[in-house]
Amino acid sequence: MVVIVNYQLSRQVLRNSERVQASQRLTGEASSLFRNIIDMESGFRGFMLIGNEAVLQPYYQGERELLDRFAELRAQIDVDDPQHARILRTQRLYQQWSAYSHLLISEKREARRRDANQIAMQGMEHRSLAESLTGKQIMDQVRVLFAGFERTELAERDKVRQKLEDSIQQTRLISIIVTLLSIGIGLLWATYITRLIARRINMMVGLSTQIATGDYTTRIQDTAQDELTELADSLNVMAHTIDSTFKQLERRNQELDQFAYVVSHDLKAPLRGIESASRWIEEDLGQNLPDHIREFLLLMRTRVHRMENLISGILDLARVGRTKQADERISVRELLTEIVDSLALPPGFQVQLPTYLPTLTSNRVQLQQVFTNLISNALKYHDTPATGIVRIGCREDRQQYTFSVADNGPGIDPEYHERIFVIFQTLVERDTMESTGVGLAIVKKIVERQGGTIHVESAEGQGATFTFTWSKEPLSLTERRMSGTRPASKNV
Structure with missing residues (x-):
């Protein structure tokens, strides 16, 4: 014109x-x-x-x-x-x-x-x-x-x-x-087209946001038959696929939970029978029980207790990230104080806390498990507990906290730094010290489920320092689902 x-x-x-x-x-x-x-x-x-x-x-x-x-x-x-x-x-x-x-x-x-x-x-x-x-x-x-x-x-x-x-x-x-x-008409037309496209894109952004928050049942109705329609159809298919996948995952998690509880009950029942039978033998024979038989019975009960602890550790490892627990405000200083009191430290063993420890919003039980395992390991493997010292450290940046648990124990050869985080792996003979080899595997799994990392710095005779990171922001529902955590309503 x-x-x-x-x-x-x-x-x-x-x-x-x-x-x-x-x-x-x-x-x-x-x-x-x-x-x-x-x-x-x-x-x-x-x-x-x-x-x-x-x-x-x-x-x-x-x-x-x-x-x-x-x-x-x-x-x-x-x-x-x-x-x-x-x-x-x-x-x-x-x-x-x-x-x-x-x-x-x-x-x-x-x-x-x-x-x-x-x-x-x-x-x-x-x-x-x-x-x-x-x-x-x-x-x-x-x-x-x-x-x-x-x-x-x-x-x-x-x-x-x-x-x-x-x-x-x-x-x-x-x-x-x-x-x-013409410019005015062009601007009006461009505005109309922009708003039309923006409205459709906002619908797709809304669907993506709902998918990101864990709602996979929503759908977009777009009949324009163009490239954006193809994108909307792709998002609908993706949402349906993710929904189906998570439903299958939740069903399998339920089956695994049921299997784990059944196996736990079926395995622990005969173990308790064995322990009871060994005690009955001691009581029945009394003073007539030879010393070497009494020693064998004690060793048997020790092995039974180890087996029970091992089964419990496996169940704890399987539960990590599988059950929903509400996030809450946590004073890390108060949490560490409670952990130290619950461990019943021997005389002379010290746990030193830094001047600054944060208050954060996170899963209290999982953070408590991490600190408890690391501090109890430092106590368990210390060669001289009476002079043992565990120092807790903390620093922060914009996205995360970095905690450290350092001890003055016997240390760990660098050759075994990766091995200690593998389930059932221990650095001492099981008959020398009771250990299931599950604790650090649980710690690693919890930290990684929270989006963090953990590593150890140590050498023989120089103590060990375990350093792990912990996100400042609570994980979203989608992040929990992607990491294997089920919503509370789906728990078995």
């Missing part, structure tokens, strides 16, 4: 501009024609005065060209135009003057042939014609006609020029109006 309007306006401006140029060209040609006539008159007068043929050169040159130039000038003017009649009248006057001047030039030549000293009009037959100023009168009329032609053309050109300026101004005004109108 803008292009069409501008094209039409440009054509109007171009037409007016062409009219101005044509008028200027017409005036220029008329002026040139008039100058040629004046040059012919000057040559004619010079010849009449001095009789020198050389001064007639402009006269004859003009005579050869003027008839054609008159015709060309008339061809550029409409027949109905008054200027056409004016040029035609001027041509007739010129022809009268041409006949007059030819007559006098011929008589001048004849007079000079008879008398080489002839001057001016002496001895010329039509001397009276020249002295009557007939030629001058004709040329004056020619001058008047050319002057009138130029005035008329100038006046007409001024009108056309004014029209040109008006058309240019009109073109600018209309072009600005049409352009602004």
Whole structure:
């Protein structure tokens, strides 16, 4: 639309501009024609005065060209135009003057042939014609006609020029109006399209947000049949797939929980029977029980207790991240104080807390398990508990806390730094010290479920420092589900 309007306006401006140029060209040609006539008159007068043929050169040159130039000038003017009649009248006057001047030039030549000293009009037959100023009168009329032609053309050109300026101004005004109108319509259309697309994208963002928060049953209805529709269909399929996958995962988790509890009950029942039977044997035989048999029975009960602890540790490991516990505000100092009191430390064994410990929002039970396992390990494996020291450290950044549990125990060879976090792996003989090899595996699993990491720095004879990170922000529902934690309503 803008292009069409501008094209039409440009054509109007171009037409007016062409009219101005044509008028200027017409005036220029008329002026040139008039100058040629004046040059012919000057040559004619010079010849009449001095009789020198050389001064007639402009006269004859003009005579050869003027008839054609008159015709060309008339061809550029409409027949109905008054200027056409004016040029035609001027041509007739010129022809009268041409006949007059030819007559006098011929008589001048004849007079000079008879008398080489002839001057001016002496001895010329039509001397009276020249002295009557007939030629001058004709040329004056020619001058008047050319002057009138130029005035008329100038006046007409001024009108056309004014029209040109008006058309240019009109073109600018209309072009600005049409352009602004087009921009306004374009902006309105762009706004409409943007809002339409934004609304559809917001629907998809809403679906993505709902998926991120754990709602996989929502769907988007989009019938536009374009690329965004394909994206909406993909999101719907993704939500359905994730929903189906988590439902299967939850069913399998339920089955695993049921299996774990059944196995725990079935395994612990005969173990308790074995322990009871060993005690009955001791009670029945009393003092008649040989010492080596009594030692064997004690060893058997010790192995039974180890087996019970091992089963409990496996169940604890399986439960990590599988049951939902509410996040709560935790004072880490109070939590550590409770853990230290519950461990019943031997005399001389110290747990030193730093000046600053944070208060955070997280899963209290899991954080307590981590600290309890690390501190109890430091106590259990210390070669001289009476002089044992455990130092708790803490530093924080924008996203997480970094805790450390350092002891002055016997240390750990770097060769075993990765091995100690593997389930059932211990660094001492099981008969030397009761250990299931599950505690650090539970710690590693809890920390990683919280999005953190854990590692140990140690060398033999130089103590050990366990360092783990803990996120400042509680895990979202989706993060818990992705890490294997089920919603509370799904617990078995």
